[in-house]
Amino acid sequence: MHKAIHDAGFTDFQDAHFAVFSYPLPDGIRPSELARQKRMSRQAINYLIIQLEELGYVERRAPESSDRRLIYLSAQGQEIAETIFTCLRKLHAEWAEEIGHERFDVFLDVLKQLSLKAQESTPEAGP
Numbered sequence: 001m002h003k004a005i006h007d008a009g010f011t012d013f014q015d016a017h018f019a020v021f022s023y024p025l026p027d028g029i030r031p032s033e034l035a036r037q038k039r040m041s042r043q044a045i046n047y048l049i050i051q052l053e054e055l056g057y058v059e060r061r062a063p064e065s066s067d068r069r070l071i072y073l074s075a076q077g078q079e080i081a082e083t084i085f086t087c088l089r090k091l092h093a094e095w096a097e098e099i100g101h102e103r104f105d106v107f108l109d110v111l112k113q114l115s116l117k118a119q120e121s122t123p124e125a126g127p
Contacts, residue, residue, distance in 0.1 A: 001084060001087045001088075002015065004083055004086070004087045005080060005083050005084070008079070008080075008083045010076075010079075010080055010083070013055075013057070013080060014051075016048060016051075017048060017051070017052060017057070018084075019038050019040060019045075019048060020034070020038070020045070020049070020052060020058065021077075021080060021081060021084060022038065024037065025073060025081055026058060026071040026072065026073060027072060027073065028063070028070045028071075028072055029070055029071050030068060030070060030071070031045055031046055031049060031071060034049075034071055049071060052077070055076075056074055056076050056077075057073065057074055057076050057077035057080060058071055058072065058073055058074060058077050059071075059072055059073075059074050060072075092104070092108075095107075
């Protein structure tokens, strides 16, 4: 996936940035909530946000009704997200072909169930 991102022209995208670009993508979220979702400290997520902001992949904007600036993907960030999702769709197709579509669908259902369970039991991230 990293190669596909670099081949698409995003050569400054680093492995650590995948933490912000994992599902769900930031779309009008407070940094503290993003940290909780990604199970990271606020300091760590802010460090990544600053890097991604400087690279032009995310931006902070305040909605009209608030002074708080929220995190959004920029147009460039949306392009990276689409590159990531294209890679994942190809990988899913390969795996489904390898083990059979029915088994792969069961596999995805189990992963979703485990992911939801993990989210339910996740304590708040750092101070």
